Structures are given as structure tokens and as C-alpha cells.
Amino acid sequence: MVQYLDLPLDLSFAALSDATRRGIIERLGRGAASITSLADQFQMTLTGMKKHIQVLERAGLVVTWKVGRVRTCTLGNRGLSAEAAWIETHRKLFEARFDALDDIISEMKQEGGDDSAR
Structure with a gap:
């Protein structure tokens, strides 16, 4: 690892x-x-x-x-700007992944809805 x-x-x-x-x-x-x-x-x-x-x-x-x-x-003088930047980068990454997951779930629901109509 x-x-x-x-x-x-x-x-x-x-x-x-x-x-x-x-x-x-x-x-x-x-x-x-x-x-x-x-x-x-x-x-x-x-x-x-x-x-x-x-x-x-x-x-x-x-x-x-x-x-x-x-x-x-x-x-101290250094503050937390590096930590805030790291968190923001990873927050955006998680949001993008959750948005993609939401899209997949929506597609699956639509496909499931089409199957039930048959």
C-alpha cells in the first residue's frame, strides 16, 4: 500500500x-x-x-x-489555509462522486420503470 x-x-x-x-x-x-x-x-x-x-x-x-x-x-501565524484547501479539494471530489451516483440511481429507476410497464 x-x-x-x-x-x-x-x-x-x-x-x-x-x-x-x-x-x-x-x-x-x-x-x-x-x-x-x-x-x-x-x-x-x-x-x-x-x-x-x-x-x-x-x-x-x-x-x-x-x-x-x-x-x-x-x-501560530501559519493558520489553516493548507488544511482548508485540502478539505475543499476532497469535498469537491466527494460531491462529484455523489452526483455521479445520483445519476446512476436515476437511470436505474427509469429503466426499472420501463420494465414494469411491459
């Missing part, structure tokens, strides 16, 4: 596959937040939140910086 490797997309979709990480992205869309405040907001341990943030950082979706003892997070 051929395996496709598109590391940025793979990392993004893996990061976004988790509801908590999607929630973090949504929260950071409203402004920067410390890892501690995010952990409190999502009712999880600091260690658990750090792991989620690391996944988001690896995907380039979140950037963090440390000032003193506080690590602050914000959305």
Missing part, C-alpha cells in the same frame, strides 16, 4: 482530531493565555495541558513563550 506523507497536514489533522485541542485553538482565537489558565479553564492538570500545547506547537498552530515562570500561548 502506498502511504502519502504530508507532514504539516498530518500534524495539523492529528492535532485537531482532539476536542480539547480544538477548544484550545478556539480559546486562543480570543487572545493569548497562560498554560496555567488554560489548564484551569479545561479542568485538567498542568502536565496534561502542556502535552496538548506541545502537540499544537509541533503542528505550528500555537506558539508559546516564557516570561519568568509563566508560559503564555497564542495562535
